[in-house]
Structures are given as C-alpha cells and as structure tokens.
C-alpha cells in the first residue's frame with residue numbers, strides 16, 4: 001500500500017520527498033474560497049513523477065444543499081476541479097459528502113448529488129474520478145452515518161463514483177472502525193483512498209479535529225488495520241508539518257510491514 005500525506009500546494013513533490021511519501025494530496029485553490037483553480041507551472045513534473053497524486057476540492061463546496069446559491073456554484077466548481085486535477089495526473093478528486101439544512105429532508109440532498117453527476121455527464125463527464133468522503137458532523141449529512149451513505153449510493157452508484165474513507169471522520173461520526181471496510185464495501189463496492197488520521201475527540205463526538213497517531217484518541221492499530229483491509233493508498237492529514245506527518249507515515253509503514 002502506498003502511504004503519503006496531505007501537503008502544502010506550493011511544491012508537493014518536494015514536500016513528498018521530505019516526508020518519504022509515495023502519495024500526495026493537495027488543494028488546487030483556496031480550500032475556503034470559490035476561486036477556480038489556476039493552471040500549475042509544475043503540471044508536467046507532477047504527471048511525470050512516481051508519486052501518486054490526489055486532489056482535495058475546497059471545503060466550501062456543498063452539492064447536496066437546497067440553497068441554490070451554494071449548490072449551483074458547487075456543482076460547477078467541482079467540475080472545474082476535476083478538469084484541473086486531470087492536468088496534474090491526479091488519480092482522484094476528493095469531495096466531502098455535504099449536507100442539507102436542519103429540518104430538511106435528506107432525500108433532497110441525495111437527489112442533488114444525483115443531479116451533480118447527471119450535470120457533469122452532460123458536460124462530458126468528470127475528467128478525474130470523484131471520490132466522495134465521509135464526514136464527521138451534523139445530523140443532516142449525506143455521508144456521516146452509513147445508513148445515509150447507503151441512500152447516497154442508491155442515488156449516485158450508477159455514475160462510477162469513488163469513495164474516500166476518513167478514519168477520523170468515521171470515528172468522530174460514530175461509525176465503528178473495527179469492521180468498517182467490509183461495511184463500506186457492502187455499500188459502495190470500493191474504497192479508493194484512506195484518509196488515515198487520528199482524532200482529538202471522542203467516538204461519536206461529531207467533531208472534525210485531526211490528530212497524530214501518538215497523541216490522538218483512536219487506537220493506531222485500528223487505523224493500520226483499516227488501510228490493510230482497504231488495500232488502497234492512504235494519506236495522513238495530520239498536524240505537525242513535516243515532522244508530525246513523517247512520524248505518522250513511519251508508524252503506518254512499520255505496522256503494515258508486520
């Protein structure tokens with residue numbers, strides 16, 4: 001299994017080398033903003049590199065929402081990021097599962113997801129496979145609890161959608177990590193990427209605060225077991241910069257070698 005990290009977008013290949021990462025994930029635009037991604041001068045180097053590349057879409061996107069002033073730009077920006085991700089040779093584009101407002105019907109959120117893929121198909125399809133990521137919080141999330149995830153997949157499964165499993169989000173979201181890969185695969189049929197993170201918070205806290213394996217609340221052996229069972233690349237999205245992430249990567253490699 002290839003192990004790596006979410007890194008700063010300034011020089012992802014240098015950041016990967018510093019960490020001993022075989023996989024890198026980064027943003028192509030401000031994660032808190034609505035700007036379209038700019039072409040990258042290092043696109044050719046990124047494509048040529050042995051390092052596998054994943055792109056994370058901005059956090060502000062919510063294709064599930066009933067608010068069309070958020071939903072429509074989210075849909076368009078997701079398509080733009082998929083196009084841009086292809087120019088750097090990315091394997092996948094990660095996007096959070098999104099949510100509807102409190103008191104609103106989740107069925108609308110699932111249908112908005114279906115419309116997102118239908119819209120993209122009309123535009124020629126996503127240039128990079130979209131990986132929907134499970135999220136940690138909220139009672140109206142499309143991909144926190146796996147009963148909701150199953151309904152989401154009923155809506156989008158026909159579109160060759162990928163899945164990204166975040167261990168911190170699953171734990172904080174109240175989904176047991178012990179048999180989680182089997183439970184996910186029973187719904188999605190696949191896991192394309194693991195976000196291997198510990199958590200600063202307790203099980204089912206609903207809080208999204210990542211932590212390093214040495215200090216977090218999740219048994220690190222469980223995270224390693226998830227990666228092994230998933231059999232796909234994994235990236236740490238943990239704090240502490242080069243030092244913190246290098247230690248987390250080394251920990252996972254050591255456990256996976258056993």
Ligand SMILES: [Zn+2]
Nearest residue numbers: 133166195237
């Ligand atoms: Zn994540």
